[in-house]
Amino acid sequence: MLVAGVAWGLYSLRGRGQGDAVATNAASFARALPLSIAAWAAAALLGVTRLDPTGARLALASGAVASGLGYAVWYAALRGLSATPAAIVQLSAAPLAAAGAVVFLGESFSPRLRTASVLPIVLSICGRAGACASAAARAIGARER
Numbered sequence: 001m002l003v004a005g006v007a008w009g010l011y012s013l014r015g016r017g018q019g020d021a022v023a024t025n026a027a028s029f030a031r032a033l034p035l036s037i038a039a040w041a042a043a044a045l046l047g048v049t050r051l052d053p054t055g056a057r058l059a060l061a062s063g064a065v066a067s068g069l070g071y072a073v074w075y076a077a078l079r080g081l082s083a084t085p086a087a088i089v090q091l092s093a094a095p096l097a098a099a100g101a102v103v104f105l106g107e108s109f110s111p112r113l114r115t116a117s118v119l120p121i122v123l124s125i126c127g128r129a130g131a132c133a134s135a136a137a138r139a140i141g142a143r144e145r
Contacts, residue, residue, distance in 0.1 A: 021075030
């Protein structure tokens with residue numbers, strides 16, 4: 001998750017400077033397509049996959065359409081944010097998704113989920129204020145008790 005977060009942050013910082021967010025994302029998706037097809041073909045050759053037409057349509061809708069639109073909206077919003085507020089907004093996505101899972105899917109709001117939801121946001125806000133290390137030490141100490 002750490003690598004994914006860093007990669008997403010770098011992708012956002014690079015994309016913020018691009019002129020046309022939709023064209024930039026379309027080009028990124030197009031560059032990723034050959035690797036995706038190769039991975040699917042390798043899995044098919046190994047017999048560990050099957051293609052369900054409904055699943056394929058849903059995957060395309062989710063991956064290409066929803067993600068593409070999401071990136072375009074994100075880059076449009078990113079133009080008005082500096083790096084730190086943008087990072088806080090990014091880190092809010094996972095807790096919001098977790099809240100949706102609790103509300104709409106009946107997931108348990110366990111202590112682990114609470115910690116995983118709150119800690120990234122608190123640490124990013126503390127980092128802006130310069131108190132990140134002490135807040136992290138307190139949060140880790142409280143979690144271990």
